Amino acid sequence: MTHAPDAFTPGPEPFTPTADPAALHDLRARLRATRWPDAPAHAGWSLGTDLDYLRELVTYWAEEFDWPAQEAKLARLPRFRVRAGGLGIHFVHARATASAGAALPLVLCHGWPDSFWRYAKVIPLLTDPGAHGGDPADAFDVIVPDMPGYGYSDRPTGEVLDSRDVAGLWAELMTTLGYERFGTAGGDIGSHVSRYLALDHPERVMAVHRMDGGLPVFRGDPAELTPEERAWFEEAAAWGASEGAYGAMHRTKPQTAAFGLTDSPVALAAWIVEKLRAWSDCDGDIERVYTKDEILTNVTVYWLTGTIGSSMRMYHANAAIDPAQLARRVEVPSGFSLFRGDIVRPPRAWLERTTNLAYLSEPEHGGHFAPFEQPERYAEELRAFFRPFRAH
Template identity: 80%
Template sequence: MSDDPPRPEPFTSRTAPAALEDLRQRLRATRWPDSPEEAGWSLGTDLDYLRELVAYWADGFDWPAQEAALARLPRFRVPLGGLGIHFVHARAVAPTGPVLPLVLGHGWPDSFWRYTKVVPLLTDPGAHGADPADAFDVVVPDMPGYGFSDRPTGAALDSIAVAGLWAELMGVLGYSRFGAAGGDIGSHVSRYLALDHPDRVVAVHRTDAGVPVFTGDPADLAPEERAWLDDAVAWGGTEGAYAAMHRTKPQTAAVGLNDSPAGLAAWIVEKLRAWSDCDGDVERSFTKDEILTNLTLYWFTGTIGSSMRMYRANAAIPLTQLARRVEVPSGFALFPGDIVRPPRAWLERTTNVVRVTEPARGGHFAAFEEPELYAEELRAFFRPYRAAMSR
């Protein structure tokens, strides 16, 4: 039995023509539901828009071209914890100072796709009008059950376990110290990286604080915190049905979503619209090709069910873990189109907050919606911590 460390291997995905033709046939054969007149997006995904999107997916979308574009990223797979983990590893270009390794955490409903626009801005800032001294080595892993990483055959991993895998991955890549950043579940994972590996994580940046959990006396909260908790409860009542399904009966939904590409599109595109800074027009934030690249990744990897099951795993994380205080220096960029944005008073309850900003544009998928703004947020936040890499 070998004790050699795991070795990353280059990875490129190639879709068989027969699989692509099967997808197109399924799209053309969609059995459409009825919809009340003038329903629009009020009951969920707008049927008229979905028909338009599905028609383009079947007969206009060039998946081979998108797959070729993704192949230009430096992508790898490595065995970790009994699973094959897919990741992007892009090294800094022409740095003029200490290079900070940075692991970026995605969420649902996405994968490494979330960061495809921002990777070159972070690795080669000098080519994009920024200071070359702000260059990062960027690592973007797909969580187990997402994208091109393996799907766990048993119980899904929670964010704590994924954080442990990312710490191991960064060690395999030769990084003893690094920064962490993320949004959505990736925010959660980044938090646990800071909590469980404070000797290795120099700083952590997040775009949200997750769904609030508070078991104390509401009288101890500031007025803005109480208002935020009320807003979060109201949001859950009107927008949280998907999460309740993911936490409780994900396998029921997975059967239909894994069999019907139109159903998969309906499940995901509604969230892209609702959570982005698009003023109700999803294509203000994402082109059809961008939406369909994300959807097609889910379709060909068959990961919609495994991605949803992570919600169930995270719902079982004990409250004692959620209440732990992050002492690693932390920053937050609260984009205006994101959901249930926390007040600073809440962030400071369990986090060593050193920076909070409110960028002018962007939503839940800020790295994809506004890559330049997001890249500048990371450059500015991590700049003071680069000196740690030379020690």
């Protein structure tokens, strides 16, 4: 990729990466030379990624997928690189249009397995709501950073950062950009980053919106929990037993998996695509939600930046966070949009116990990647939640 991690001025610099044609040639050669595994008849997705679907996707990736065209689409976003915490950080900084009202600064926090890609569709809806059926007064200045070890941000070469560390970096980034007070929103790991922004920088975060409450951590008397909370604990444990093998690998032995996933684009696609399908509101048909181009844009960012290993290592770092940090209550006004197709959605009682709950919505459609799956509805959720805080 064409970026120089050590070439920085004190402020943000525009950033437009262009893939080396040799890297794309190598990618296609690897795809065409894939050594495919067998699969039991009629296994489908029951044992993991479906062999027939992945063959179809990989054929498209090798023969038809136009990465330069997708790269050009991403280049329409105002993208920059800046130094923060000793690392080069890539971010989108999309300001509200001139026709909009007073803009609220909003930092959007992505998770795994994605990057700034998660928010690519929703950014224009937030910066120019008047052009998309909304009220111009609901405009945002939108900042979407890639976490260290993800996308086009630097990969830490020493100690791996956890979600709390990243929250500190984003507070530093917002200072660099001139925003003293701001809102934050996130999902997946980004939900935890947003939470720590609110916990550790409450004087700066006016409100925090999240798409999930995280897996439960409770240090009190279990008898204090409501029946709904106890049922959620059981649901979360059952989900972890049936669907959490990837997370156990990431937390314990991410480097072992990184060898194969970094060397084989098909292995990388299998690892990511299975989660896009399982966690999205698609009724088992991934292309009801994503086009092949959209799927492969996300996967190709991981491939060209070589960040699958570094992204997984963050799970290992997060597993070492002091449990006392996980049990802290968020006093900053908190909003939640729990999309019906998402995984392990917490009950209201838990959200009231763990946050200063100011907003709760349960949209009928959308899953774990709702900003990409249902960008219009996600934008509506953010507009509705943050509206009361704009005068603060």
